[in-house]
Amino acid sequence: MSSQATTESEISRLEQIQEFLDQDAWREATQLLKKLQPAEIAHVLEALPLNQRQILWDLLDTDQDGETLMELTENVRNELIQNMDQEDIVAATEHMDVDDLADFIQELPHDVTREVMESLSEHDRRRLETVLSYPDDTAGGLMNTDPVTVRPEVSLDVVLRYLRQLGNDVPRDTDQLFVTNREDKYLGTLRLADLVTHDPQETVAEVMTLEVQPFNALTAATDVARRFEQYDLLSAPVVNEEGQLVGRITVDDVVDLIREEGEHHFMGSAGLSEDEDMFAPVIVSSKRRALWLGINLLTAFLASWVIGNFEATLDKIVALAVLMPIVASMGGVSGTQTLTLAIRGLALGQLSSKNAGYLLAKELAIALVNGVLWALVVGIIAGFWFHSTDIALVIAAAMMINLVAAAIAGALLPLALDRLGIDPALAGGVLLTTVTDVVGFLAFLGLATVFLL
């Protein structure tokens, strides 16, 4: 058995395509491509360097363009769109879901957008405009407008007949139908599992569940994701301010969102976007990264300026220059741990100004415990290394001070940044190391100047 993709087989498929491309074996590559699903093709495309990516994209059947584009990360998608002519772009949108189309259309040049809009039926255009009327990162921006609705007064038997009539118009991933009245107001949810297990003579009103809370179309997408997680939802209704059903969110879009949230934190801490393309053009990547390096250079120069104020001290005791990176580095590592905990707490909605005090107290306690421990270790090693009890005492004290500063900065920076509307996942790390570098060098060299000279 076991015909499904394991990592091994996925990588080997990738390697196979790469081998075909390396050998200019287009025909074999095309044939292999035909066997893959859009999501798998997208996966392979992302893993290919630029020139091979374009070649593979050109080999791809145009029928698969649209779905494959939607599976790609934003940067890779935009890169490919840039090289497509208008006609192909419009053709690619043909089989897209409305929620996908809404994401896609916003990244197109204006004239192509107009063309795509014109290619739609009146009905689809109206649906698209509904989704586009809500911001990207809300329930409304996330929803699809294809929910199947039923009236409360009809019997399950009638519902079953209605569904058979609809046939393939019922989306494949339908797990529940939504119950609305004549004014389109959302009333409740009829699960397919309930539909098929109850007596067909019962009415929808009797069988429907009222447990499912609809999302307001303006609810933040991150809250939608959290709620899907907490309630193990497969799909959920979306209503407008008047309580009218406007769409449906499905868990597959939430899964993508959760993946992106995770990557946002991980990539953000290195100053990268979650959409960062592993094989982005050198010039594009260089530009984006230059900004990040520039910001970090400012903080590095700030640290240097602090050190520069102690040139006279360093001139007299060169051992300080040897040891000073240790104090700064340990502070940075320790503070990053606190910062990471706090950023996750914020992202999960578990950290607020209400319990920040408890976190700070706990992190300070940990800093004291580890401060004493590592101050001792570092003090003893440094003392023996440079045969100086004074140096041992100074570096131990500086370590304590810096670990405490790191705990304070790590616990409070994310909250402060969040209140200022700055993304802590992006800015937190840079600011934290600025603090731990400055405090580390200042404490160590300052104490040395006072006590060792």
Add this chain to the structure above:
Amino acid sequence: MSSQATTESEISRLEQIQEFLDQDAWREATQLLKKLQPAEIAHVLEALPLNQRQILWDLLDTDQDGETLMELTENVRNELIQNMDQEDIVAATEHMDVDDLADFIQELPHDVTREVMESLSEHDRRRLETVLSYPDDTAGGLMNTDPVTVRPEVSLDVVLRYLRQLGNDVPRDTDQLFVTNREDKYLGTLRLADLVTHDPQETVAEVMTLEVQPFNALTAATDVARRFEQYDLLSAPVVNEEGQLVGRITVDDVVDLIREEGEHHFMGSAGLSEDEDMFAPVIVSSKRRALWLGINLLTAFLASWVIGNFEATLDKIVALAVLMPIVASMGGVSGTQTLTLAIRGLALGQLSSKNAGYLLAKELAIALVNGVLWALVVGIIAGFWFHSTDIALVIAAAMMINLVAAAIAGALLPLALDRLGIDPALAGGVLLTTVTDVVGFLAFLGLATVFLL
């Protein structure tokens, strides 16, 4: 409308409970607790400091213990279990799903495990043993053993009657039934959406889809997650080596897995576990973090040792001590970006030894572009600061060297670690900064020794 939880209302609910606890208003806290779902209670518990967490846990209705425990992260759950008596633990397991129970039972002391096993019916015990027979991080460990199965030769009408008979025994989140033969071999999948849209006279064999590939029970959980994402699955069948259906994986467990994967990378880069509890006991946290700080101290001492070899040089030109952290820091920042890209590529199965060369080439090109740019900037600033063209040239050259080293280490370390079976998300950052610190100090002080003395 809009009765659903937004971040604001979630935080305010959290703040409300915290306020009740701060004021010892147990009755009000208990009442508020009664209105919450297990997942929401778990969310609140995780956000409470230790003593308040225990108080709230004691206020909780024992009926909700089991479900709430399953929603908690591992560390918080284990903390609470430690303070429960055996009787309560056994009671908490009563309403757990088999897949949850399998996770739960492995963390209990042996005598409690035996007691829980004995409290199960013969049927449930056998199901539990099936799940337990597969490792935690495989499809088998993730699955539930409750799939509803049907035979291929019966008509949809018969299926509908069978489901009505089963009634509430059909799991709520059922989106598809699995088709098996008399030997329990998996044959195909009958989607509820298809069941309700087709003519009841058709047979299961006519309507079922063969598209759904079953997972082998030993497939890695991360591969299961990727496949759920790629194919937008809601549930999937799991088969054993003989092709017999043994269980079903549902997307809600995959959602948790994807969340954990994301947190693993983010938390791991700070040396924390994704299960890290924001309010873990100080001693427990201190111990775990001490290890991480100790490892980092080793690398910091290594850097110091490198610097120590240039004491004579530093003694003569103190400006070098002021500037040297800049070279190391820029290398670290730049290398971390490459490392982050490579770790994500590995995690997604998009990076292998096959295309690592392309990544390395691209990252080297970026390092050269940014190296030249920032070497110029740093060189000019340093030159003016210390009125020395020589220093400007040395620091510029050292920057170039370190950015190139950072690109090489960032691109190749994750692959090397992965091949050695070491988690790159955990060890990559430490090793990378070791490289960039050592190369940075060595290049800068080394060049200075050769050209400036």
